[in-house]
Amino acid sequence: MLPAGKVPSEILEKLFRTLGSEDERVLVGPGIGIDFAAISFGDKVVVASTDPITGAVEDIGFYAVHVNANDIAVSGARPRWFLVTILLPENSDEELPVRIMRDIDREAKKLGISIVGGHTEVTPGLDRPIVVGTMLGEKEGNPIRPNNAKPGDAIVMTKWAGLEGTSIIARENRKELEDVFGRDFVERAASLLDYISIVPEAIVAAEFGVNAMHDPTEGGIANGLHEMADSSGLGIRVYPEKIPIRKETMAICKFYDLNPLALLGSGSLLIAVKRDHARALVERLASRGINAAVIGEFLAEKKRVAVVNGEERPFPRPRSDELWKVFKR
Incomplete structure (x- = not known):
């Protein structure tokens, strides 16, 4: 039986054998750890990505825009056009799709994104709404390829682990958490939603000059690191004590017995950059008000290790995102 969340990589590899007709204009196609597709249109490249929002109900429209925009930004392109499919449970209130689209409209305007199409339906068998987004962007010149990390590259991580997962849990389980931690704590945890966009730091990193970028989503920072290593055919050495984690995330993960490194990770950006340039990149990001840290390095040897107490x-690799443990209780 498959666990909830992303399909395991060994099954995905089988799916990648059924990709339709070949097209020489496809610069970046499907692969593990690949956030986007890139298609050549002469002097410009169109970048495309699609992602569903399945774990959230509150602010689902917000997540749909930013999670998909993030996948475009890691290519060095700016997100421009958005298509959205909204699937509603039977007997949904008529106000629900209106509220979802109102949130999508608001967030799209913040990023200068046009909503250009989509589909809405009431779908039997659902216990919560699902929003599936497809984002398009464009850039001049080749995209930053997600599979271009090099042996010896440093791994730079922005902001904190588990941001999206922490915000979703705080919003969906607000009453339970307020009884334990208090209202102010839950408000702070819920407000981590404000950090979900990685568009600003992706633009900074692209202008700085980096080898690869990846937006960790399901499976959190841990799965994101594995996906980056998979796509570039490399190993990784990670220093868990250097991974920034908010105290709100730590407290909620302890309460629900979750691993914060495997909790839904949108809001953080993983960057592969030459080792000698890593500190300068961290300082550049800090100068723009973006927290960042060097958390590991890529290895030519295909091992995946963490250094704990010097060993x-x-x-x-996480089997499933920790978020599902909370909503399956």
């Missing part, structure tokens, strides 16, 4: 230990 290398296996760094396993």
